């Protein structure tokens with residue numbers, strides 16, 4: 001179960017003045033309640049963007065090139081490499097990527113996609129500047145449904161909000177190519193998990209690489225674990241030593257500033 005900093009938890013800490021989240025996403029906070037209690041809170045934007053983008057590309061390559069499936073089978077049978085028709089995946093270089101949420105993490109995914117000579121499309125609440133689009137070689141698609149049928153990879157990098165909760169469901173998956181691969185490094189709740197499992201069983205899309213799921217953690221017998229074209233990892237996109245160190249440093253700066261009543265370097269605006 002994700003930890004939710006709700007009324008009950010806050011009531012149990014009457015002296016609490018400052019919260020620093022060890023995450024960039026802050027959907028777990030009840031901002032109304034923090035406002036009522038005069039509690040300040042901070043989060044960790046930017047410091048994880050490279051690690052998360054690396055993880056998105058790792059998942060994208062793992063699923064499209066069937067890396068996990070092949071590694072597991074090779075261990076059981078060392079003769080399998082002699083068969084050229086085995087483990088045939090899809091080429092990443094030159095493919096089309098659709099990034100849903102071109103914020104700090106999405107931009108880093110786009111930077112990496114350039115190295116694979118990918119065509120880069122993105123869908124966002126707002127179009128970025130002409131300069132950003134030019135620098136990234138990215139094309140804004142205002143309507144998600146215009147982007148979905150074009151992409152070989154749909155990478156979710158958006159925050160979980162009331163607007164994005166469950167936004168990828170049956171209709172959206174059916175709008176994608178049957179070979180397309182869904183990568184989710186945002187929040188599990190952005191995808192309707194039952195719809196995804198159903199779409200994967202029916203061959204509606206080609207596979208999925210998931211750092212985040214709903215529920216999280218998954219149950220041991222969850223159907224996502226049984227699908228050979230799914231790579232699911234336990235919400236660890238930011239888990240590099242360098243990133244964790246940056247996260248801790250920024251958290252400490254936030255806490256100290258918060259306790260001293262100074263502006264926190266990455267304070268969550270609570271209106």
Ligand SMILES: O=C(O)C(=O)CO
Nearest residue numbers: 022023024025237238
């Ligand atoms: O920091 C967060 O919110 C993350 O989920 C990083 O993966």
